[in-house]
Amino acid sequence: MSLAGKVAIVTGSGHGLGLSYAQELARQGAAVIINDVDPAAVEAAVSSIAAAGGKAAGIVAAVGSTEAAKALVVGAVENFGRLDILVTNAGVLRDKSLLKMTDEDFDLVINVHLRGTFTCVREAYAYFKENDIRGRIIAIGSPTGQRGNFGQTNYSAAKAGIVGMVRTWALEMKRAGIAVNAVIPVAATEMTKTVPYFAKAVEADERGEAMPDFFRKDLGFGTADDVAGLIAFLASEEAGGITGQAIGAGGDRLQLWSHPEAIASEFNDGGWDYATLQERFPFAGNQQSVGEKFPELPEELRPEPAK
Template sequence: MSLTGKVAIVTGSGRGLGLAYARELARQGAAVVINDVDAEVAGEAVRTIEADGGRAVAVVAPVGSTEAAKQLVEAAVTEFGRLDILVTNAGILRDKSLLKMTDEDFDLVINVHLRGTFTCAREAFGYFKENGIGGRIIAIGSPTGQRGNFGQTNYAAAKAGIVGMVRTWALEMKKAGVTANAVIPVAATAMTKTIPYFRKAVEADERGEAMPRFFRHELGFGTADDVSGLIAFLASDEAAGITGQTIGAGGDRLQLWTHPEAAATEYREGGWGYQDLVENFGPLFGDKLQSVGEEFLPLPEELQPEAAAAQVR
């Protein structure tokens, strides 16, 4: 197993995507620190990994604070003797459109996703550097952070910020031999279950059936296990030369996202004044403006929610 002797922390790993990541890391030989805010859920996750033949321990704490980050690293070192891998997956949602989003809605999401990733990565990197360990930091992003999504100002800001931090860490951690990458999962979750567009895919997954090919192949939408292999790969020695990257995984699809690059460039001697822009912006850039949000293909008729409802009636 490629991760034998390694120790990993996976935040937000009591259930869902985080648990899938933790189970795959354990299957590849790593001991895992499970993290969740619910003691019962965290305990069940540990028992699941142990039933699979792996080793795990739980830390019940909400990520965000420096204290929680220290607790996670200390648990890895105390229980398993070292730390090699950090996967920052913990997150919450407080979806509302801009005018309805409260300060608390914004701060809660930023604290868990963005600050939680920052504090845990800082603590893990400190340990890696002090102990001469070429560790792995894998931060979980989202298509929303790449493209935007209606009603998710807080979540989009956090996930875009995570990718920005990863690019910076790749520069800062290179000399220490530590890698930092972001993963963009596209998978069935509690959130996607509520979206009619994905209903047939999520229902198939819940029944233990294969998702329709349209979702897996054309959309790159799959199960949590479809993302777990990428997590384990980036945590391995085989990925030592991969850092600062944003990699998407879902269904049958694997994607390497570009860093933001200029879509078009024009020069004008003396610079661009107001009137220059009035006269020239449209002709120069009007057909090059970038789209926002996810653009989904039309659902085949047999996969539309209305078709499923008609069959029930």
């Protein structure tokens, strides 16, 4: 139990991925602050950890505001005496194509995911510096933030922004010995349950069976528990030298995402004016793809046709 004596906050941990992260941190010895907007979910999550022999306390709060971030850090200190680990997982979805997306849809998702990550990390960092704690910060990204996805302007912007902030924070927190990373999970969630492509994987998981190898190995798609081990590892002392990274986890696969890098360069004497570009745009043959491209499902894993 390498996290014994450590204290963690996991935002959005009343259910789903966040709950799995919190339970794994507790399993490895950390005391955990459970956070959610649903009091019943918070109570059930705390009880699940206590029943397994772990330590947890709950704070009901909507992540986004500075006040909520302060309440979480204060709650960790009041309940368990300190704070060592922050996992910013809280999020909401308001998926709509661009012309149908309202200001409210956009602002809510940005506030919870992006601003909530910012305010919580700022508060935790201040506590770490003031108390000379070489803390661990783990922010949750998404493949959508890396690649884009139809109907998720708000969500993709927030998740891309989180990875950008992590890269910056790794520079700013290096001297204090604080490691900060982004995790890109690929796992069965309430959202993926509605996608026919993943139906056979979700059905197997709900029956308590292992997902077919195609999902776990070819796609790197699995359960929340498949991601939780990475969360606990990045929270540990052993991971102190890992910072500023975006690490994907899903099924049997672990991935390291690169920085966006220039893949081709062309030079033209005098620069690239409008007329020159009209005559010769140099990158016509190697423009980059957008969105995720999934391989065709094997016949035996295709969803049943609708009746």
